[in-house]
Amino acid sequence: MKRTLPDSRITPGHPDHDRLSAIAAEITARAGGPDRLAADFPAMLRGCIDDVIMTAKTGRRAYEELEKTEKTYIGTRVEIELRALLNLPRSTLDTAILGQDVDIKNTMGSNWMIPTEAVDHPCILVAADEARALCYLGLIVARPEYLTAGQNKDAKKSVSAEGFAHILWLLCAHPYPPNFWRTVDPAAVLRIFEGRSGNARMAALFREVQGRPIGRDVVQAVAQQHDFMRRIRSDKGRGTRDILAREGIALLSGQYDAPLISALGLAPCTGSEFIAHTPMTPQARARVWPDGPLS
Structure with a gap:
């Protein structure tokens, strides 16, 4: 999305104010209020994009790797998911x-x-800026004077520079969950995916990315296996948790290790997230491995 947007002119007295304000109020109410809209809309948008990238099945990690038809399909997914989110x-x-x-x-x-x-x-206008992890949700009455003079081969027109000022924003440059792989050093990503087995890739993931919660979707993408959660468990000394423990790295679950995560001062994890941590003091290591480290 454009980095600089004009201030909205949709204020009392504007010909579209009452119409768009009523629609905005209805959307917000259907979402469960402004806080729920601000939380659920970005998550919905992230899911629409990631479900088309399908890292676990395709190995792709970014929107730019999609085929043209897949990029078009994201718009269809957003339409379907937004109707479902708002029960429209x-x-x-x-x-x-x-x-x-x-x-x-x-x-x-x-x-x-x-x-x-x-x-x-x-029109409901939805936009995702993958590079900046920002999203947009706005309303416009698509009047001819708000659209460009030129059109594409399907006779579709864009919103003109003047038209952008006639958008009523419900969310503008609002943060949304970033593409995980954009937040990891590219060299580390290569090291993660060069592993030839699910356990090797999983161990590399939590070795390279410590101190931040990692969700099941990322775990599945790295494991690239049907029973991807098996890769994260202890497994007679061969599992990811075992491999990392021998290196002095604790792999903790938000579902089962929440008290320990809190005691170590780590970022809170949801029940479906995991976090890796290298305890540096004898006291911290004793908390993590009360029976002593694995050898």
């Missing part, structure tokens, strides 16, 4: 809100393509 019906356009047909447009770039059938209708 299907309609002549993508959905209907307060009796009005509404189109849902998604972009991973800096603009949206508005079809002719959506002109003069309200």
